[in-house]
Amino acid sequence: MRRLLLVKALTRRNTRVAVAVAAIVMGAAVVCALTSLYLDISIKMSEELRAFGANFFVGPPPSQTTGQRGIDRTRLAEAIRTLPAEKLVGVSPFLYGLVRLDLGNAVLAGVDFVGLRKNSPYWQVEGGWVAVDFDERNAMVGRRLAQSMELKPGDAVTIVNGDRSFQTKVTVKGIVESGEAEDDQIFVNLSLAHKLLGLDGRVDFAMASLVAQGAEADALAADMNRRLPEIDARPIRKIARSDGQILDKIEGLMALVALIIVIITTLCVNATLTAMVAERAPEIGLQKALGATDRVIVVQFLTETAVIAAVGVSVGLVLGFALAQVLGHAVFSSWVGLRVAVVPLTLGISLISALVAAVVPVRAAVAVVPARVLRGE
Amino acid sequence: MLTRTRPLAPASPAGDAPPVIETRGLSKRFGSVAALDGVDITVTAGEFVAIMGPSGSGKTTLLNLLSCLDTPSSGHYLLDGIETAALDGAAQAVVRREKIGLVFQQFHLIPYLSAVENVMLAQHYHSVADRDEATAALARVGLGHRAGHLPSQLSGGEQQRVCIARALINQPALILADEPTGNLDEENERLVMALFQELHREGRTLVLVTHNPDLGALTDRVIRLNHGRLEA
Ligand SMILES: Nc1ncnc2c1ncn2[C@@H]1O[C@H](COP(=O)(O)OP(=O)(O)OP(=O)(O)O)[C@@H](O)[C@H]1O
Numbered sequence A: 001m002r003r004l005l006l007v008k009a010l011t012r013r014n015t016r017v018a019v020a021v022a023a024i025v026m027g028a029a030v031v032c033a034l035t036s037l038y039l040d041i042s043i044k045m046s047e048e049l050r051a052f053g054a055n056f057f058v059g060p061p062p063s064q065t066t067g068q069r070g071i072d073r074t075r076l077a078e079a080i081r082t083l084p085a086e087k088l089v090g091v092s093p094f095l096y097g098l099v100r101l102d103l104g105n106a107v108l109a110g111v112d113f114v115g116l117r118k119n120s121p122y123w124q125v126e127g128g129w130v131a132v133d134f135d136e137r138n139a140m141v142g143r144r145l146a147q148s149m150e151l152k153p154g155d156a157v158t159i160v161n162g163d164r165s166f167q168t169k170v171t172v173k174g175i176v177e178s179g180e181a182e183d184d185q186i187f188v189n190l191s192l193a194h195k196l197l198g199l200d201g202r203v204d205f206a207m208a209s210l211v212a213q214g215a216e217a218d219a220l221a222a223d224m225n226r227r228l229p230e231i232d233a234r235p236i237r238k239i240a241r242s243d244g245q246i247l248d249k250i251e252g253l254m255a256l257v258a259l260i261i262v263i264i265t266t267l268c269v270n271a272t273l274t275a276m277v278a279e280r281a282p283e284i285g286l287q288k289a290l291g292a293t294d295r296v297i298v299v300q301f302l303t304e305t306a307v308i309a310a311v312g313v314s315v316g317l318v319l320g321f322a323l324a325q326v327l328g329h330a331v332f333s334s335w336v337g338l339r340v341a342v343v344p345l346t347l348g349i350s351l352i353s354a355l356v357a358a359v360v361p362v363r364a365a366v367a368v369v370p371a372r373v374l375r376g377e
Numbered sequence B: 001m002l003t004r005t006r007p008l009a010p011a012s013p014a015g016d017a018p019p020v021i022e023t024r025g026l027s028k029r030f031g032s033v034a035a036l037d038g039v040d041i042t043v044t045a046g047e048f049v050a051i052m053g054p055s056g057s058g059k060t061t062l063l064n065l066l067s068c069l070d071t072p073s074s075g076h077y078l079l080d081g082i083e084t085a086a087l088d089g090a091a092q093a094v095v096r097r098e099k100i101g102l103v104f105q106q107f108h109l110i111p112y113l114s115a116v117e118n119v120m121l122a123q124h125y126h127s128v129a130d131r132d133e134a135t136a137a138l139a140r141v142g143l144g145h146r147a148g149h150l151p152s153q154l155s156g157g158e159q160q161r162v163c164i165a166r167a168l169i170n171q172p173a174l175i176l177a178d179e180p181t182g183n184l185d186e187e188n189e190r191l192v193m194a195l196f197q198e199l200h201r202e203g204r205t206l207v208l209v210t211h212n213p214d215l216g217a218l219t220d221r222v223i224r225l226n227h228g229r230l231e232a
């Protein structure tokens, strides 16, 4: 009989029940999607953010005693080998010098394009990257420099060195925009830079991108410095710290969105249940007249609420997981795995939200005075 | 939960039969309105009593007190030997389901439950729902063949008979009806009244509120109310 009452009471008011279920589905889906993203992606996300630009500097000690500029290329290779391969995302040497282009002077940077590309996932590139590091025919030009020199991808540009002893013609493969000093520079590969600038076999410094931060990065730097005294290695704190800040902000934003959605869900379920109780006041009065105690009425409404919530959460979990995939692909281009913790978390939050929503309506149901609602008109 | 106390003296006027209803100085005030003012009535087991009086004289108020749907402002009410005035809400609910069958002018059937399910609802809150028993109760009021119909598929008279079957189902000590024929035509009024008389012959205790003197004449005794007081 109890089940019959439950089923009939719910199916009879299918529109109202549907609204309440839909509200719970929405709330559960958002909570499920965001917690899935949070639990599964936050690790990937922090890896991606750490790779967001180089975070490890390898250069000469501040007081170089040899009188030579920068560091030796083979020494650099040795230094890089001390880093664990699985932590190393990318590395590129840098050698800087002043050169003449067709329309004026510019800073030239000799780099390893493959390593630079891995270190600079956030660079906006018009045209394309120079694909291999031995390519001496192509160059990349910073956005502002390209503007002032009137260069676009595909254009040829002549590079002349400081004492006009060497000149070469390269094709602009891509225009890069980083928002920083790179926007005023022209990039060629390191061996071409050596031909233009001299300084054979030397680089000014190298930048690496490591999947390591804090104490771990400190330890890697210390290890490198100990093994190679002529090298100064250090993590770049600023980037590592802002990684964490961005991550915190994204997490905070996700929590805020989830909170707002849960509040909206609660209000919506509350409104629906309140309307349902008002509609059923005569029925509740009759049940009381037939001997139903307040406890029976409370249990009846909480059971109905729990059924609504259970149906809503089940659908919401499926929908939320699908939503997590969509978000995962849109934002992080990766699948989101289902973490077991998401299910009890979503279930708990949704049930609490539904119960909170039911408090006022259930009180209203208990407050129904049978003598009043049953009185003949 | 229910405690039996000795009936208040003097004993019932009808002789040997024990009183089912015994009120002493029963009063109910709604703010400044004294809806019921010092009412003493006694109804013995097996009696069929009508309560009559002009509109606003307190009939419904009295019936609500007798059915434990409301608590008196002052006075005593012994139902089947139990002092009810002091009971809390939960205990009142228990008294209602154990002792009382209610018949309403507006029937108050649950619209999405079939006739038999409406009867089973009273069983459910009393003890255990039993479809066969409920169907038998419907047969008793001549509706055995309509057990599966919804209230909206039944006439007013048929709905009232479902309501009576629901009132009977738990074998209550007392059946209380507030203008049960107020919404019915004469034909159905006679049918319902015949049912009440049949129940009376079976020895049940009935209290009927009515405006109709013809119906009052069919009962053992008429209690008249005026301005919340008993008329001599
Ligand atoms: N809940 C209430 N609040 C305030 N006054 C009430 C309430 N219920 C009843 N009354 C008043 O108590 C008096 C008796 O009302 P009651 O409903 O008992 O009359 P009645 O005899 O049943 O009348 P009728 O024949 O019209 O049904 C009336 O004056 C009525 O206005």
Ligand SMILES: [Mg+2]
Binding pocket: B059, B060, B061
């Ligand atoms: Mg009345």
